[in-house]
Amino acid sequence: MRGGGLLGPRDPRTVSLVNPTGASPFLLIGDHAGRALPEALGDLGLSEEDRVRHIAWDIGVRALGEALAQRLDAVFIAQTWSRLVVDCNRDPARADAIPEVSDGSPIPGNVGLTPADRAARIAEVHAPYQDAIAAELARRAGRETVLVALHSFTPRMQGTDRPWDAGVLHDRGDLTFAHAMLAILQAAPGLTIGDNEPYKMDGIDHTVPRHAFAARLPYVELEIRQDHLSTDAGVMLWADRIADGLRSALASLA
Incomplete structure (x- = not known):
C-alpha cells in the first residue's frame, strides 16, 4: 500500500504468542517464523517459489518453536509476517x-517505497513484535529468564554448500549461557556445530x-540448517536435541 496504513481487518495479528502462561525460564522468539504477506501488499511481485523459499522466512522455525514450547513449558513469541515485509x-x-x-x-513490491510506506511497515510489523518481547x-x-x-x-x-548442522551465535553482553550451549552441542557426536557460523x-x-545486551540477560541465538527441519520427524529430533541442550546448559551454570 502506498502512502497509507498497512494492515487491514482481514490480516492476522503481527505476533503469535504460543503457550503464553509457560513457566519455563526460557523465552523463545522467532524473528522470521512467518511468511504471511499483508493483503495490501499482494504478492510483492514474487513468484510462489520465492514466497516459500528461505528469502521469505526461516523455514521450520515456527514448528520448532511450537515443539520446544511444549517440551519446555516455554513462551514462544513468533513473528507472523514475512521478513520481506520488514x-x-x-x-x-x-x-x-x-x-x-x-x-x-x-x-x-519493495522498490520505490515512500517514507510513509516504510513507516507503516515499521509501525505495524516491526514495532509490535519488538514490543511484545519487551x-x-x-x-x-x-x-530467571x-x-x-x-x-x-x-x-x-x-x-556454496554450508557444512554445519547448526550454529550458535553470540557477541556481547552476558555470554555465559551461549558458551555453555555451544560446548554442549559441539560435544554431541556426529554433529558439525558452528561457533558464530x-x-x-x-x-x-x-x-x-536490543533486549539482552544492556540488560545483561543470558541468551543464545540458534541457527538450524533448514533441511533438518523439512519433515515432522526432523523437527521433533531437533526439538528434543535443543530442549535437552538448553536444560543442560542452564544446569551447568547453577
Whole structure:
C-alpha cells in the first residue's frame, strides 16, 4: 500500500504468542517464523517459489518453536509476517530492513517505497513484535529468564554448500549461557556445530542485542540448517536435541 496504513481487518495479528502462561525460564522468539504477506501488499511481485523459499522466512522455525514450547513449558513469541515485509532482526533504520533484492531475487513490491510506506511497515510489523518481547520480559521481572532466538539457514547460499548442522551465535553482553550451549552441542557426536557460523552475531543483528545486551540477560541465538527441519520427524529430533541442550546448559551454570 502506498502512502497509507498497512494492515487491514482481514490480516492476522503481527505476533503469535504460543503457550503464553509457560513457566519455563526460557523465552523463545522467532524473528522470521512467518511468511504471511499483508493483503495490501499482494504478492510483492514474487513468484510462489520465492514466497516459500528461505528469502521469505526461516523455514521450520515456527514448528520448532511450537515443539520446544511444549517440551519446555516455554513462551514462544513468533513473528507472523514475512521478513520481506520488514526484517524484524534488523534495525528498522537500515536500508536492508526492507530489501529490494534477496539472494538474487528482486522484490518488486519493495522498490520505490515512500517514507510513509516504510513507516507503516515499521509501525505495524516491526514495532509490535519488538514490543511484545519487551512486554514479556517486563512481565517476567524478577524471574530467571534466558532469551533463546530461533533461526534457520539454507543449506546452500550463493553457490556454496554450508557444512554445519547448526550454529550458535553470540557477541556481547552476558555470554555465559551461549558458551555453555555451544560446548554442549559441539560435544554431541556426529554433529558439525558452528561457533558464530554460518552467520556471525554482529552489528546487523537487532533483536538479541536490543533486549539482552544492556540488560545483561543470558541468551543464545540458534541457527538450524533448514533441511533438518523439512519433515515432522526432523523437527521433533531437533526439538528434543535443543530442549535437552538448553536444560543442560542452564544446569551447568547453577
